[in-house]
Amino acid sequence: MPPKALRSPEALAAAARRRRRLEAWLPWLVIGGMFLIWEAAVRIFAIQPFILPAPSAIAASMVKWWQPLLTNSWATLLTTVIGFAMAIVFGLLLGVVIGSSVLVYRGLYPLLIAFNSVPKVAVVPILVIWFGAGFWPAVLTAFLISFFPIVVNVATGIATVEPELRDVLRALGASPTDIIRKVGLPRAMPYFFASLKVAITVAFVGSIISETVAANEGIGHLMLVASSRFDVPLVFAGLIITGVMGVAMYWVAVTIEERTTGWATRGQQDPRLAAGG
Amino acid sequence: MAQAFVDISNVAMRYGGVEGTLALKGTSLAVAEGEFVAVVGPSGCGKSTLMRLVTGLWPPTEGQVFVDGQEVDGPLSIAGMAFQNPTLLPWRNILDNVMLPLEVVQPHRGQLRAKRADYERQARELLALVGLDGFEAKFPWQLSGGMQQRASLCRALIHQPRLLMLDEPFGALDIFTREDLWAVMQKLWLARRPTVILVTHDLREAAFLADRVLVMSSRPGRIIAERRVDLPRERTMETTYTKEFQDLVHELRDRISDARDAEEIADAP
Numbered sequence: 001m002p003p004k005a006l007r008s009p010e011a012l013a014a015a016a017r018r019r020r021r022l023e024a025w026l027p028w029l030v031i032g033g034m035f036l037i038w039e040a041a042v043r044i045f046a047i048q049p050f051i052l053p054a055p056s057a058i059a060a061s062m063v064k065w066w067q068p069l070l071t072n073s074w075a076t077l078l079t080t081v082i083g084f085a086m087a088i089v090f091g092l093l094l095g096v097v098i099g100s101s102v103l104v105y106r107g108l109y110p111l112l113i114a115f116n117s118v119p120k121v122a123v124v125p126i127l128v129i130w131f132g133a134g135f136w137p138a139v140l141t142a143f144l145i146s147f148f149p150i151v152v153n154v155a156t157g158i159a160t161v162e163p164e165l166r167d168v169l170r171a172l173g174a175s176p177t178d179i180i181r182k183v184g185l186p187r188a189m190p191y192f193f194a195s196l197k198v199a200i201t202v203a204f205v206g207s208i209i210s211e212t213v214a215a216n217e218g219i220g221h222l223m224l225v226a227s228s229r230f231d232v233p234l235v236f237a238g239l240i241i242t243g244v245m246g247v248a249m250y251w252v253a254v255t256i257e258e259r260t261t262g263w264a265t266r267g268q269q270d271p272r273l274a275a276g277g
Numbered sequence: 278m279a280q281a282f283v284d285i286s287n288v289a290m291r292y293g294g295v296e297g298t299l300a301l302k303g304t305s306l307a308v309a310e311g312e313f314v315a316v317v318g319p320s321g322c323g324k325s326t327l328m329r330l331v332t333g334l335w336p337p338t339e340g341q342v343f344v345d346g347q348e349v350d351g352p353l354s355i356a357g358m359a360f361q362n363p364t365l366l367p368w369r370n371i372l373d374n375v376m377l378p379l380e381v382v383q384p385h386r387g388q389l390r391a392k393r394a395d396y397e398r399q400a401r402e403l404l405a406l407v408g409l410d411g412f413e414a415k416f417p418w419q420l421s422g423g424m425q426q427r428a429s430l431c432r433a434l435i436h437q438p439r440l441l442m443l444d445e446p447f448g449a450l451d452i453f454t455r456e457d458l459w460a461v462m463q464k465l466w467l468a469r470r471p472t473v474i475l476v477t478h479d480l481r482e483a484a485f486l487a488d489r490v491l492v493m494s495s496r497p498g499r500i501i502a503e504r505r506v507d508l509p510r511e512r513t514m515e516t517t518y519t520k521e522f523q524d525l526v527h528e529l530r531d532r533i534s535d536a537r538d539a540e541e542i543a544d545a546p
Binding site (some may be wrong): 162164167168169170171172173174178182183186187189190261263264 | 331332333334352353354356357358360362364366367368377378380381382383416418432433436442
C-alpha cells in the first residue's frame with residue numbers, strides 16, 4: 001500500500017501515542033460506562049434500593065459509613081496479605097520439592113488435589129474450633145485457598161527444565177541443588193508470578209468467606225451485618241471495596257512481575273522490559 | 278600400547294529394561310588427545326547415546342568407557358557440551374550465559390568471586406574469537422540462531438575443557454550460517470586444541486572439520502568404517518571445492534549406503 005508507506009515517522013509516532021493513551025484510559029472508560037448504565041437502568045425501571053441500589057446510593061452509603069468501611073477493609077486487607085504471604089513461602093518451598101522430585105510428586109499430588117477440592121467454607125468451622133473466631137481462621141482460609149495455584153505453577157516451572165540444559169549442567173558436575181538454583185528457580189519465576197495473580201484474588205475470597213462465617217471484623221463481617229439490616233447499598237459498597245482491593249493487589253503482583261521477569265515476555269517492545277533482567 | 282584419551286570398548290546401551298530398545302551394541306572407539314573426530318551415521322543410530330556415555334551422563338549397559346585413563350562412572354567435569362538447540366538461559370545476557378560453567382565447575386567455582394575480572398576478560402576474548410564482540414550485554418532472544426549457537430560454543434569452551442562433545446550443533450542452521458560456523462569451530466579448535474567428538478549427519482561438515490571420520494551403522498549402532506582426513510589445515514570453503522574433498526565425501530556416502538544395504542540383507546527373514 002504505497003500511500004500508507006508515505007506516512008511520515010512523526011505521524012506514525014503520534015498515532016502510536018494516541019493508541020497508548022487510549023489503552024491507558026480504556027479500563028476507566030469501561031468502568032465509568034458500566035456505572036452509568038447501571039444508574040440509568042435502576043432509574044428507568046425504578047428498581048427498589050433493597051433489590052439493586054443505584055451507584056449513587058452506594059456512593060452515598062460509602063460516604064455515610066466511611067469509618068467502619070475503612071477499618072473493616074483494613075482488617076480484611078491485613079488478614080489477606082498475611083495469609084497470602086504464608087502461601088507464597090509455603091507454596092514456593094513445596095513447589096520446588098514437588099517439581100524436582102518425581103517421587104514426591106507422585107506421592108503428594110493426589111493428596112494435594114483432594115485437599116484443594118474441599119470447599120474452604122466447610123473448613124472454616126473447623127478452624128474456628130481450633131483457633132477461635134476472628135483473625136486466624138480468616139488468615140488460614142486465605143492461605144489454604146491461595147497456596148495451591150502457587151505450588152502447581154512453581155512445580156511445573158521446575159519440572160519442565162529442558163533435558164539438554166540439564167545435561168549441559170550435569171556434564172559440568174552440577175549437583176541437583178545447583179541445577180535448581182541456576183536454572184530451575186529462575187525458569188519457574190514467570191510461572192510463579194502468573195500464579196500470584198490468581199492466588200492474590202482467591203486469597204480475598206478466602207478471608208471474606210471466613211469473615212462471613214465467623215468474625216467480629218472485616219469487610220465480610222460488615223456485609224453480613226449490613227444485609228441482616230437490609231442495608232443493601234452498604235453490602236454493595238463492601239463488594240465494590242473488595243473488588244478495588246483485589247485489583248490493587250493484582251496490580252502490585254503485575255508490577256513486580258514486569259520488573260523481575262521481563263525476559264519471559266520478550267518480543268513485546270515495552271521500554272520497561274529492556275532495562276530489567 | 279598407551280591407552281587413548283577416550284577409549285570405549287565393546288559398549289552396549291539399552292533403554293527401558295531388558296525388553297527396551299538397544300541403541301548401541303559392540304561399539305568400540307578410541308580417540309587420541311587433541312584429536313578432532315566426527316561420528317556420522319543415519320538418524321536414530323545412537324550417536325547421541327554415545328555422547329552421553331562418554332560424558333558419563335548415563336552408564337553403559339555393557340562394556341566400559343575410559344576417559345584420560347580413568348573409568349567413567351559419573352558426569353565428567355573436564356567435558357564441555359553443545360547441542361543442536363543452543364539452550365542459552367533467556368534471563369541471562371550473553372556474557373553471563375557464557376560464564377555459567379564457571380559457576381559450577383571446580384576449581385573455577387571457588388575462585389569466581391576473587392577473579393571475576395579475569396574470568397570476564399577470558400569470556401570476552403572467547404566471544405570476540407567467534408565474532409560476538411559487542412553482544413555481551415544482549416539477551417539470547419535478541420540474537421539470531423547462528424549467533425546463539427556461537428555463544429553456546431563459547432559456553433562449552435569457557436572452562437577450558439579437555440574434551441568437547443558436540444551433538445549436531447549446526448544441525449538447525451541454514452547452510453550459509455552453518456558453513457560460517459564450521460570455520461568458527463575450526464578456529465576455536467586450532468586455538469585451544471581440545472579433544473573433540475562431533476556427532477553429525479552432515480558428511481561435508483564431518484569432512485571439513487575432522488581429523489578422522491567414523492561411520493556408524495543404524496540401530497543398534499556400532500562403528501562400521503573409519504576414514505582419516507588428511508586435508509591440510511586451516512581448511513577454508515575453497516577446500517570444499519577441491520577434488521580431494523569431493524571424493525572423500527563421496528566415499529563416506531558410499532560407505533553409509535553399503536552399511537545400510539548390508540543391514541537390510543541381514544534383517545531380511
